[in-house]
Amino acid sequence: MGGSNPTPPVLTAPPAPPVLLVVYGRGSATARGILTAGRRLCTAVFFGDLGDPKVAADLAQLPKSATVVDTAGLTEEQLCDRAAEFGAAGVITFSDHLLRTAAAVAARCGVPFHDRATVEVLVDKFRQREALAAAGVQATACRTVHSAADLGPALAATGLPAVLKPRSGAGSVDTCLVRSAAELADRYAEFTEGAASPAVFVLEEYLVSDPTVVGEFWGDYVSVESAIRDGEIRTVAVTGKLPLAPPFRETGYFTPALLPAGLADEVVALEQRALRALGIREGVTHTEIKFTPDGPRLIEVNGRLGGHVSDVLKRSAGTDLLALALRLALGAFDPPEPVLALGTDCPKVAFQYFLSPPADGLAPGPAEVLDGLQHLPGVDLVDARIDPSWRADWRAGTEWLIGTVYGSAPGHPELRVTVEGIHRTMADFWS
Structure with a gap:
């Protein structure tokens, strides 16, 4: 009498990893770093302007299996149409100047990101100052400069010394301290010389330093890194700085920051008030705060990962902030305990x-x-x-x-x- 044949098992393919659209440009994370951090987490699809030599060189380093969409010459609507074809579970960018584009893509794909109103206060230094003042978080004298005729009224509002910088910019490009009306006029002329349509600048009051807070050897400011999901803010770390090189060039980072007892809590409280005032409800943020005779004061809030921070945080405490940002964009919210001082979790x-x-x-x-x-x-x-x-x-x-x-x-x-x-x-x- 013959035996029965067992039913062969049904083999099912593992579910495909979610698609994450990376709106890529010059910013705080490299294409290879993003791909590495997203391994086994998602399929990253890179949208980048290959007409930019730096972007093209970065994306050329990716393996041939990576998906890259050239956005050169595309309108925002065309780019969003192309993005919608991928059935994305999330959208992310690490570049300030692409926050608007990423917000448009996210809205079209129906995934969380900064909304358009929030993006405007993140990329526009004047609007950000206005929003912080209106919410009672911090009043900082700031005026827009569209032409040389605006310099006098702006200086009357800010006083001296003052800081001249692009209204939308990053990395301290074309940013300087001015100590007189003549120096302001000279710097503005230098920054706008030969431009058919000069960029809009802002002039804002200089936040005077208090070097006694952390000591003159260290930088007089820190950054706070946070993860936000649906308005819930979780502090990831406070990052220390080395002193700036003239006029405002960063010279280095270290984690954890070196702060007197209680100051980290004060800094984080100010940062969270600022994030709420600006309407930030999603993503990873990088907020710079300076120590002044009047206490901690906001330099600026950035709506993306801070450059170089992920490396020092990973090596000091094992926290992979880049991977955390990718998971957050895909809907996960699992930030670790904050890194505020040396200890068992940060040796x-x-x-x-x-x-x-x-x-x-x-x-x-x-x-x-x-x-x-x-x-x-x-x-x-x-x-x-x-x-x-x-x-x-x-x-x-x-x-x-x-x-x-x-x-x-x-x-x-x-x-x-x-x-x-x-x-x-x-x-x-x-x-």
Whole structure:
């Protein structure tokens, strides 16, 4: 008598990973970094303007299997039509100037993102100041400058010294401190010379520093990194800074920040009031706050991941802020405990030091001088590309540098020893 044949198992294919649309441009995360962070999490589809040489070069480094959509020449409506074909579960961007585009794509695809009204106060420094003042969070004198005729009235409102910067911009490009009406006129003429349609600038009051809060060796400001889902704000970290290079160029980050007892809570409270005042309900934010004689004051709120922050946070506490941003865009909300100080969950201080010249017009020295950096305590990597024809230009802002030093230290005193060693080496390098 024959036996029965067992029924073969039914094989089912695993569900396809969700599609995440990445509106890609110059910003705070690289294409390769995004693809790596999203591995086993989603299928990333990159929308980028291949007419931009930097964007084209970045996206060319992706494997051939990656999906890249060239947005060069597309209207916003055409771009949204193309995006709608992918059945996306989320939309994200890491570029300030693409926040409007990402908001339009998200609205068309029916997925969470900053709404258009929120985007406008994130990309427009004047509107942001207005919104913060109207909500009673912080009044900062700020005026728009459309032409040289606006300089006098603007200066009368802000007083001296004041800060001149583009109304929409990032990375401290064309941003400077002015100490007189003549200097203001000269800088504005320099920034707008030859432009058929000059960019709109803002002039705002200078937030005076209080170097006694954290000590003169460290930067007089911090950034707060947060994750937001449906209006619920969760602090991820407070990031410390090294002092700015003139006029407003960042020179490095470290996590966790070095703050007196209780100050982290005060800084986070101010940041959360600002996020609510600006109507931010989704995404990852990067908010810069300065220490002044009047207490912590807002520099600005950015509606995307802060540049370089994800690296130092991951190396100090194991928190992958880039992956967190991707998960958040796809609907997950699982931020870890905030990184506010050294402890069991954050056993070391991780840093990046930017190899940026201390003054304008300087040239890089011989490459062998940088070899000494590798022997400093705590230095893990020196990533530098030296071009003898390179010259410092403060107008290009924070990104005008030749490289970055990566490392870590057991604590802030040890970090200071390492940074002092970098300072000594670089003093012999720039000429």
